[in-house]
Amino acid sequence: MSTGISEVFATLRGKFRGDLLRPVDPQYAEAREIWNAMVARTPGLIARCADVADVQMAVRSAVAADVLTAVRCGGHSLAGFSSCDGGLVLDLSRMREVSVDAKSRRARFAGGSLLGTVDSSTQAKGLVFPSGVVSHTGAGGLVLGGGTGWLSRLFGLSCDNVEGFAMVAADGALVRANARENGELFWALRGGGGNFGVVTEFEVRLHPLSSVLLATSYTSGDDIYNILRDWREFMPEAPDELKWNISLCLAPTKSDVPEKMQGKPAASISLAWFGGPEEGSRIIDHIFSKRGHFARTRKTMSFLELQTMADGDFPHGRRYYAKSGYFSALDDRTIQIMIEALPSIPSPKTQIELAYLGGAVGRVGASETAFGDRSAAFVMNLLADWSDAKDDAANVGWSRNLFNALRPGMKPGVYVNFMSDDEQERVPEAYHERWERIVAVKNHYDPRNFFRLNQNIQAAKSKPTDRQPR
Ligand SMILES: Cc1cc2nc3c(=O)[nH]c(=O)nc-3n(C[C@H](O)[C@H](O)[C@H](O)COP(=O)(O)OP(=O)(O)OC[C@H]3O[C@@H](n4cnc5c(N)ncnc54)[C@H](O)[C@@H]3O)c2cc1C
Numbered sequence: 001m002s003t004g005i006s007e008v009f010a011t012l013r014g015k016f017r018g019d020l021l022r023p024v025d026p027q028y029a030e031a032r033e034i035w036n037a038m039v040a041r042t043p044g045l046i047a048r049c050a051d052v053a054d055v056q057m058a059v060r061s062a063v064a065a066d067v068l069t070a071v072r073c074g075g076h077s078l079a080g081f082s083s084c085d086g087g088l089v090l091d092l093s094r095m096r097e098v099s100v101d102a103k104s105r106r107a108r109f110a111g112g113s114l115l116g117t118v119d120s121s122t123q124a125k126g127l128v129f130p131s132g133v134v135s136h137t138g139a140g141g142l143v144l145g146g147g148t149g150w151l152s153r154l155f156g157l158s159c160d161n162v163e164g165f166a167m168v169a170a171d172g173a174l175v176r177a178n179a180r181e182n183g184e185l186f187w188a189l190r191g192g193g194g195n196f197g198v199v200t201e202f203e204v205r206l207h208p209l210s211s212v213l214l215a216t217s218y219t220s221g222d223d224i225y226n227i228l229r230d231w232r233e234f235m236p237e238a239p240d241e242l243k244w245n246i247s248l249c250l251a252p253t254k255s256d257v258p259e260k261m262q263g264k265p266a267a268s269i270s271l272a273w274f275g276g277p278e279e280g281s282r283i284i285d286h287i288f289s290k291r292g293h294f295a296r297t298r299k300t301m302s303f304l305e306l307q308t309m310a311d312g313d314f315p316h317g318r319r320y321y322a323k324s325g326y327f328s329a330l331d332d333r334t335i336q337i338m339i340e341a342l343p344s345i346p347s348p349k350t351q352i353e354l355a356y357l358g359g360a361v362g363r364v365g366a367s368e369t370a371f372g373d374r375s376a377a378f379v380m381n382l383l384a385d386w387s388d389a390k391d392d393a394a395n396v397g398w399s400r401n402l403f404n405a406l407r408p409g410m411k412p413g414v415y416v417n418f419m420s421d422d423e424q425e426r427v428p429e430a431y432h433e434r435w436e437r438i439v440a441v442k443n444h445y446d447p448r449n450f451f452r453l454n455q456n457i458q459a460a461k462s463k464p465t466d467r468q469p470r
Helices: 003-012 052-065 115-123 139-145 183-189 222-237 277-290 303-308 332-344 389-409 424-445
Strands: 019-021 045-048 069-072 088-091 098-101 106-110 162-168 174-178 198-205 211-220 242-250 265-273 294-302 319-327 351-356 378-386
Touching: 003 045, 003 052, 052 069, 052 088, 052 162, 052 198, 098 115, 106 115, 115 139, 115 303, 139 198, 162 183, 174 183, 183 424, 211 222, 211 277, 211 303, 222 242, 222 265, 222 277, 222 332, 222 351, 242 277, 242 332, 265 277, 265 332, 277 294, 294 303, 319 389, 332 351, 332 389, 378 389
Parallel strands: 045 088, 069 088
Antiparallel strands: 019 045, 098 106, 106 198, 162 174, 162 198, 211 265, 211 294, 242 265, 242 351, 319 378, 351 378
């Protein structure tokens, strides 16, 4: 144990109501793991907070001892920012209370909540909070970075639906940020990630919704190209109730995929419709009628089923690497580059995920929140996914090569929640014309850059971001 960590442990011991886990403790091995197995770190101490007072105590003691500190909600940071070697992990996983007020359509949830915790509490009242697509993701990191998902076009990003935050700042004070108090912090927390402090509570707006019509299919051969052209032409005029996502991948080995297509390049299509069933069926029929779709499905399902159906596709403990960018238009050259990369994908689980935002996301003004570009509606998330460390170089290399080839067609900007740990130089790009404003907020709340394990906004007097080698 380093001197700093020993100091933190000595300060917290006896007063801390949560769990203090050191490498010698039996629960430590499990507690140190995060979702992405590419990032295996050994913190000196994991402080699993029971309440806000624990968070305040842990922050104050780590600042006093000058100990590198990672904050963890769901542990799904693709870049692995929720752990560190030798330092403190401030783990919020015991803080998952959710309260829903159906009458005012508001919910409050604690800073360690998972999307699934929030969804099950809100759905019990027939309401939804727009968030991400995998229920074991942490709401903390997702909402603070922005939060895109099935409902983005209909109700906006997760951060667009936040009414207020309670945050423990670097001096240990509990600060509220909302439309009436600390307006600049309220602005910055909607897209600025974990840069300003530990958010212990989110107050959010909810919307009535409990079911969805979902259709899925695959296309292959020339119809990968054709469906992408259909998509780019259809989406700018599409109703907000439609969320049409496409993932370019290798067709999976499953019974409804013809054997000769399995393992071959394909476009995986998901059409979620949140409006009246007749209009939804008409749109799905129209899209399906144009190309040779196979393995088609169509069913009405509960919102909870939608929110959990991808959980098993992104398990904990595999190796992941992400690259992301925005396109104003998906031109033919960009489509061609993506399709040409498919036969050489090194892992059958890897996908080029394409989403079209627009809708309610695009109607929020560029300066209303810190969140990155809302004007480039085509978003690409390239997610490499494999299991064996010996394949790291091949998978990371393939992703970087494809990203570099696509980069000239991209608009500057990136969604911080889909960045990897080797992209610190892209952080100013993520906030571009909002950069000086967000730096000013960082300077005010965390001038010494105590909260630096994140897509880091470096304040004027800040410590440099610690990039810990894998
Ligand atoms: C399987 C999977 C699916 C995903 N799906 C989506 C999706 O549909 N839409 C989408 O927008 N994103 C999605 N993401 C990306 C996701 O938004 C980010 O990975 C996000 O950081 C995860 O949040 P977390 O709380 O689990 O992360 P953690 O690893 O716990 O934390 C990530 C970062 O957020 C900070 N942080 C977390 N909680 C707090 C808090 N309470 N206060 C202050 N800082 C905090 C941490 O310090 C860290 O820097 C997905 C990621 C994964 C792995």
